Amino acid sequence: MTAWEFTAVVWGLSFLAGFLGALTGLGGGVVVVPALALALGVNIKYAIGASLVSVIATSSGAAAAYVREGFSNIRIGMFLEIATTLGAILGAFLAGRVSTHALAIIFGLVLIQAAYHSFRGAPEGDRPTESDSLGRRLRLGSSYPVDGKAQEYGVRNVPAGFGLMFGAGTLSGLLGIGSGAVKVIAMDRVMRIPFKVSTTTSNFMIGVTAAASAGIYLSRGIIDPRVAMPVMLGVLAGALLGAKVLVHAPVRTLRTVFAVVILALAIEMIVNGLTGKV
Amino acid sequence: MDDRRLETIIGRLLQTGVLLAAATVFAGGVLYLIQSPSGHVDYRTFASSGPALNSLSGIVLSAAHLQSLGLIQLGLLLLIATPVARVAMAVAGFALERDRLYTIVSVIVLLILAFSLIHAT
Numbered sequence: 001m002t003a004w005e006f007t008a009v010v011w012g013l014s015f016l017a018g019f020l021g022a023l024t025g026l027g028g029g030v031v032v033v034p035a036l037a038l039a040l041g042v043n044i045k046y047a048i049g050a051s052l053v054s055v056i057a058t059s060s061g062a063a064a065a066y067v068r069e070g071f072s073n074i075r076i077g078m079f080l081e082i083a084t085t086l087g088a089i090l091g092a093f094l095a096g097r098v099s100t101h102a103l104a105i106i107f108g109l110v111l112i113q114a115a116y117h118s119f120r121g122a123p124e125g126d127r128p129t130e131s132d133s134l135g136r137r138l139r140l141g142s143s144y145p146v147d148g149k150a151q152e153y154g155v156r157n158v159p160a161g162f163g164l165m166f167g168a169g170t171l172s173g174l175l176g177i178g179s180g181a182v183k184v185i186a187m188d189r190v191m192r193i194p195f196k197v198s199t200t201t202s203n204f205m206i207g208v209t210a211a212a213s214a215g216i217y218l219s220r221g222i223i224d225p226r227v228a229m230p231v232m233l234g235v236l237a238g239a240l241l242g243a244k245v246l247v248h249a250p251v252r253t254l255r256t257v258f259a260v261v262i263l264a265l266a267i268e269m270i271v272n273g274l275t276g277k278v
Numbered sequence: 279m280d281d282r283r284l285e286t287i288i289g290r291l292l293q294t295g296v297l298l299a300a301a302t303v304f305a306g307g308v309l310y311l312i313q314s315p316s317g318h319v320d321y322r323t324f325a326s327s328g329p330a331l332n333s334l335s336g337i338v339l340s341a342a343h344l345q346s347l348g349l350i351q352l353g354l355l356l357l358i359a360t361p362v363a364r365v366a367m368a369v370a371g372f373a374l375e376r377d378r379l380y381t382i383v384s385v386i387v388l389l390i391l392a393f394s395l396i397h398a399t
Binding site: 092215 | 292331
């Protein structure tokens with residue numbers, strides 16, 4: 001492939017990934033990395049570096065829209081970012097030391113988890129709870145709009161959620177993904193934060209988490225400008241369009257299709273990692 | 279200033295940063311494609327591109343000479359800086375609200391980011 005062809009194909013793939021990632025809420029990174037590694041034979045480290053950069057772009061680019069809706073909680077986000085950024089530094093250091101085969105296998109396993117998460121969809125209306133003592137002391141509880149009225153919610157199990165967030169940060173730094181699925185599980189399942197608040201706060205946190213490993217990626221040469229350029233521009237354009245059409249999209253069907261695609265990519269990543277092809 | 283107003287300002291700041299970064303990356307990309315040799319590209323093997331594109335000073339110098347890859351990296355650096363700016367804004371915002379606990383929390387996050395970026399360069 002010439003530079004022109006490579007740039008055009010990668011831009012197109014990234015646009016599609018960003019578009020579907022925005023519609024399904026899974027983000028573009030989980031598709032971009034296997035697409036580059038499997039379809040175009042790009043070294044997985046370059047793919048991971050380019051994906052991390054695109055993750056920052058979509059997270060920061062969409063932040064203003066989420067804030068307007070009044071769902072994200074900046075206190076919860078900032079507090080948990082202590083855990084995710086520390087994890088991201090650990091992950092970025094590991095990424096430089098782990099072999100590409102191992103990276104492919106770990107990536108495949110994370111994709112299976114993301115596919116499962118996508119199949120299951122959003123949990124049905126969990127009732128907001130009261131904060132426990134630590135949640136109260138940290139003043140993490142707030143309110144969010146439900147049918148035009150402010151609904152109060154509390155935050156529980158802060159230490160467990162904090163620990164899981166460290167793990168989410170490590171995965172993000174190791175694989176160049178936002179690991180939004182793990183972040184949402186930590187907030188929604190463990191800390192009992194309402195689903196909508198969890199997803200939007202997670203999106204807000206992803207950029208800061210990724211920034212913590214980006215410097216380390218850059219100094220190790222994992223971010224190659226010739227690969228990152230079409231990926232970043234493609235994912236960003238796709239995500240912006242995805243956010244615009246979100247309201248009219250058959251999200252349930254899309255999530256199922258996306259989950260099948262991710263599962264197929266997961267199996268191929270693991271097989272290629274085991275046979276040493278990636 | 280309440281939380282919501284603070285978050286709206288931060289959200290705007292992030293969007294502006296991303297657009298500026300994307301424009302810089304795009305400009306570098308156009309330049310790269312115009313100058314690109316007709317040979318084939320291959321990214322199968324991992325090889326570090328050297329300090330010109332891996333360090334802050336190298337990137338700034340290369341971008342100042344309007345070298346395409348340096349411009350792209352400069353755009354990506356701008357992009358990496360947007361979430362860092364968001365945390366810095368939060369520090370200021372919480373300090374204005376006289377919220378000591380969350381001023382300290384955001385300062386810790388900023389220190390972790392600074393450690394990572396300084397350690398890397």
